Amino acid sequence: MIAPTELLQAAILIVDDQESNVMLLEQVLEKAGYTNVSCTMDPYTVCGLHQRNHYDLILLDLQMPGMDGFAVLDALKDVEPDGYVPALVITAQPNHKLRALQAGARDFIGKPFDLVEVETRIRNMLEVRLLHRKLDRHNQQLEHTVLERTAQLRASEARFQRFAELSTDWYWEQDAEGNLTNWSGPVADMVGIGGKDSGGWNVAERALLEANIAERKPFLDFVYSRTAASGLIQYLQVSGEPMFDEASRFIGYRGVGRDVTAMAAMFSGKLALQ
Secondary structure, three states: OHHHHHHHOOEEEEEEEOOHHEEEEEEEHHHOOOOOOOEEEOOOHHHHHHHOOOOOOOEEEEEOOOOOOOHHHHHHHOOOOOOOOOEEEOOOOHHHHHHHHHHHOOEEOOOOOOOOHHHHHHHHHHHHHHHHHHHHHHHHHHHHHHHHHHHHHHHHHHHHHHHHHHOOEEEEEEEEOOEEEEEEEHHHHHHHHOOOOOOOHHHHHHHHHHHHHHHOOEEEEEEEEEEOOOOEEEEEEEEHHHHHEOOOOOEEEEEEEEOOOOHHHHHHHHHHHO
């Protein structure tokens, strides 16, 4: 809703080459309580004035010498970035009303003036104009907020991924079908997904890991091993969690992992010394 004080403070421009009409409209607006009213009798100045003052309403006479109201309407379209020309045209010619609306005017007032009609049409048009501007500002603010939140989310995701990369040997995400969608490091080789599998896995350990994934269970620091062609045993440690969308539908897994072969060898050595 538009507050009465906001309505009465709206910027209004009267454009008419007849001084008597200008004075009459000024009196009508002043009596109604409007406090920000300007006027001009030169139609060539309208666009410049509107560019500087951004009027909420332009009361525009159609029949003026040199540059008539239709030409002013056409010129105002280049001033308004969204094509909304806040013009309430004034005419004594009935056949000009439809033409003016087709040319971009928002409403019309007939001559001779019906003062009640003049006040009503001005108030109605100002309400529409101010609501239009308020909605436009709201949409701009909403768009700015969305862009700001999106940037924050992307920055947060980047920080998380960078942290994962620094603290582990690899990071991965996979979809519900098991396809890799995002990763860093030799995930396909280490985890054995994405179409690569070097073999040599400890069958029991590997089956347990795959069972966790199949049952959508999270797992923490799960250690499994494989035997390389050289006969050396490699130990891998992996943590992962299932991902779900807002409707609680499973959409895949994400996780981190590292090669802990050196740590396993060090631990085995300490046990041997004991």
